[in-house]
Amino acid sequence: MVSSPEKSKSEVGRRNFLKTAVVAGAATTLPDEVSAADSPTQAIKSDAQTKRGLAAPSTEQMNMEASTPDQLAEASSEQLASSNSADTASSFGSDFMIDVMKSLDLDYVFSNPGSSFLGLHESITVYGGNSKPEFITCMHEESAAAMANGYYKAALKPAAIMCHGTVGLQHAAMNIYNAWCDRVPLIAILGNTIDAADRMGGTTWRHSAQDPAAMVRDFTKWDDQPASLQAFAESMVRGWKISTTPPMEPIALTVDSTLQEMKVDDRDGLAIPKFTPSEPPQGERGAVRETAGLLVDAESPVIIADRLARTPEGMSLLVELAELLNAPVIDIASRQNMPTKHYLNQTRQSGRLISQADLILGLEVTDFWGQINSVNRAEMTSEPRVKEGVKLITISVNDLYMKSNYQDFQRYAPVDISISGDAEATLPVLIEEVKEAMSRSRRRTLSQKEKMFRKMHADSFEESRQLAASGWNSSPVSTARMCMELYEQIKTEDWALVSVGASERFVSSWPHRLWDIDEHYRYLGIGAGGGVGYGLPAAVGAALANKELGRFSVNIQCDGDFMYANGALWTAAHHRIPLLTVMHNNRAYAQETMLVQGTANRRKRGVDKAPIGTVIQDPNIDYAKLAEGMGVWSAGPIEDPEDLRPALIDAVKVVKSGYPALVDVVTQMR
Amino acid sequence: MKITDLANTLTFLCLFGAKFAVAQDISIERGEQTYMRVGCYECHGTDGKGNEAGPPLTPDTLPPEAIANFVRFSPGRMPVYPEEILSDAEIADIVAYLESVKPSPDADSIDILRALVSEEN
Structure with a gap:
């Protein structure tokens, strides 16, 4: 049925493979309809100095996109031929793995490339046509896990992440924990080389482990390390089933690199089990x-x-x-x-x-x-x-x-x-x-x-409305002003507030106080484990789902959280994911500032030093510039509340044209 | 404010009110600096307009005696400020600063907030 991989497979160098992957990936992940004429700079014209435009795709990019499938196939063939021509005619273990993923209707794999899952990476992009699943390029495994988290909560459908079972999983662990605390199903595919004889020294040893999933076993529902392709099929389907049965939780599947490279001589001899979702348990x-x-x-x-x-x-x-x-x-x-x-x-x-x-x-x-x-x-x-x-x-x-x-x-x-x-x-x-x-x-x-309850509700709403006016013209901008100016611009869209980071209280809960949150998908909750670095990537993952569902995605982004995982903005730009991010830039880890100060007060030791280690100042971070550097339209930093509305109007236009945008608002602490 | 807090405040006013009655060298500028330095702005906003973490301190700012009582004996989330770290004189300055802050507009004068009324009904 399957034959052992040839040792010569190691001759397929990572560099050559990556060249292939880049060519194939570029052709399949960039939307065909993108042209210089509908780039964000064209979509919105503004003379405000604080607004920065995204450059149109380069000629090189456009040429790459313009390549025909035949040209791309030829390029791929050349790369493969230069490494091992015999491989091109075979079916590999990782191809079968993609068949299993397709049987589960898996839409996306969020990943940062790595050598322990080279076979799977190549099979996704070449064998699988980079569709179901599509490879979403992430700049950190922690971001990948958060994106899968956000994606599920918007699409109500699991996504996978793919990372080294060692260094990649160490990065991803925190947002797997957030998913665990949030009861979010997530499929973590961990690359590993189990057979020490197949490790080619150096990094391949450092990127191998006896039991990679041990690191996340305390906060995953199930894991496995299948030793054959048939076992992989059953474990993948079983894992999907376990993960999506309440209580829904992440699962981890370690995938051996040798198994990925195995030649499959008899594909028909491998069976993909039928997936039948479990009915959720009902109370007695x-x-x-x-x-x-x-x-x-x-x-x-x-x-x-x-x-x-x-x-x-x-x-x-x-x-x-x-x-x-x-x-x-x-x-x-x-x-x-x-x-x-x-x-x-x-x-x-x-x-x-x-x-x-x-x-x-x-x-x-x-x-x-x-x-x-x-x-x-x-x-x-x-x-x-x-x-x-x-x-x-x-x-x-x-x-x-x-x-x-x-x-x-x-x-x-x-x-x-x-x-x-x-x-x-x-x-x-x-x-x-x-x-x-x-x-x-x-x-x-x-x-x-x-x-009585109608009156209580009306009174509570009116109280919040009156409170929202307090500090309306303040600078830094009040969180009420920021949230309500934002709501004013999106309320006629089919909007979804896809993230508010670790707590909506960081913006004084204004959306739940005053926004009309009338649908399940309009609010997706928080990073449940309290691990910082959830907000932006989770928003990107959710916005990816909402792009297909025709919803307008909004992310209220805390500055401290942003700095953990800001590479997610690049992912949004690269994959043309429309998402409006509004920075709640209070230039501090405000919660911690308050807590440190409270402790100092209680100990009667003064409060002058509470900002040490808790504020993000000197220098202030220019989030609009950061966004611009990653190809995202941006405006700000906005300190005068009167500048907020025009910036948001422009940003909404950008997002409606299919691109991400960021508006940096310098805000009050809460 | 709870009834117990109010009772504490009234007791404090009776006992210590005289201290604040003495004419002081009160400074709005110094009040703002102190307000920021001791971190009032974190929960109440840079101009005392409040949010979910801390209620508005302006308009209708309480007299220094009442504020002193509250910050010295706060039973809730509000951090306690003993006299060692926030003196009565500094509180008087803070109150002067808060009283100098320009009032916020009324909700009904703000288009976005006014529109909410018709949406709610």
Whole structure:
């Protein structure tokens, strides 16, 4: 079936291969319709000195794009012939691997090239035609993992990353951890050379490991290192299935370089197993019925939702349940669970409602303890914020899968009913049981709450609207002004706020306070592990998905986060990914500035030194210039709020023409 | 402000109000410098207009006595500022600075925020 690779394969030098890959990649990743006439500089003309245009593609680039498939094939053949002519006629193990990926309808592989997965790289671009999957060039493996993370949350479809099982995975680990904490499926393909006799000295040894996936085993759901192509097929399909079954998590698959290079003499002898998605686990009916009865009888129930809405259906179901009960919803919004303008979205009143509740239902809440207790981090104290006798009920997959080492599972929360099951999959049954348990008179009684909640919602909205005016003309620009000027320019588009970095609170939660977030895809949550370097690349990955879905992607980008992974901007420029990035440039790691200062105050040792190590000044970073250097249209730095609107108008035009744009706004801390 | 905080403030005013009543050499410029140096701007904005991390301190700035009480005994997220690191005189300067800040426009006078009303209804 398969024959051992010839040792002469090592003669296929990396340099020669890369030349081939570059030629093939350029032809297939740059859109055909791109021409000098529709470059960003043409798309938008502006005389403002702060605006910088992207140069049109060079003649060389255009010539490369203009190459015919035959010309490219010839170039590829020449490269291969110069290394080993016998290989061109064969099918390789990595070709079969691509067949397996195609069977799963994998759209993208986010990767930075590396020698331990040369075979796969070449098979993607040449054998697979660089389509399903397409190779997305990343400038850091951490960015690749974040892009796959963001891509999933927009497309609701997993993507893969590909990296060295050693040095590449060390880079990628942090955003794999973010995906783990965020319950995002992600397929990590790790290059490795298992057989020491196949390692050709030097780097090939440093890039090999006995057990590469060990490094991420604490925050992946499953991993494998298949020893044959048939085993690869089964492991890839199994891994895909495991990763996409709630609780969804990343998986890792180590792919041997020798296996990639194996010649396949009998392709028909290899079978690709059929993928059948697992139905998500549903809560036990009896416990769901009991919950429904308690909900109907409760006088002041509160629903808390965190990662409930895996899909748009989750939002529809939550609205239906909340309206049946006229129960307020606190949306923690790791996914967008509840429309912001719905009168039962009472997130801004969470403290008051939770403290008065006689029943609290937590739906996929990772930190339920944190919701029912208040903590004082400085004093290291906590106290319950619920009243005595409150019924506590949780529906989640939290208990179905967790690991020991990393402590993202949060503090243990004692509850009255704990239902293990996917909340979105369980809601239809719960709704059915609530309808069953609800008498007509009870329904009438509960409906009388609507007026009160409508007023509470309106009052909360008005309070936020008034607060947004505070500091409207300030310089640095207030986060309210920045967010609302941005919203004004995008609200008529089919927009999606694809990232706000590690926390929306960094911009005082203005989008959730005042934007009409009425669809599941309009908000994708945060970098759940709190690892910095998520925001920009996750936004690029999500924008790639949204490009195909016709959505206008917006990223509110914190400056500290930006500097971890700014190469992602180049990826956006190179792959023509339309994305509007607005810099929340407060020139600091503001959260840490506050925390260090709080500590210094508590110790009565002054505050003068709090900025040391926490501010990003002297020199100030020119993000617009950085963006320009990577081929991205940009404007700024904007310090006068009056300059913001015209810059955003121009930037929206650029993005609507299919390109990324960045507007650097010098902002208040929060 | 919680009732307990208010009670603390009133007690403080009774006990220590006289200290602030003494005429001082108050400086708006020095107040701004101190406001920035001790990090008030981090949560309340460079001109005291506030955000989610800290409420607006202007307009309607509290008197120095009340602010002193709050920062000395803050029970919540607000970092405590003992007198060793922020004196009463410095607080008086800060209050002078905050009182000098130009008021923000009303929400209804801002086109973007005014439009939200019709969208909400």
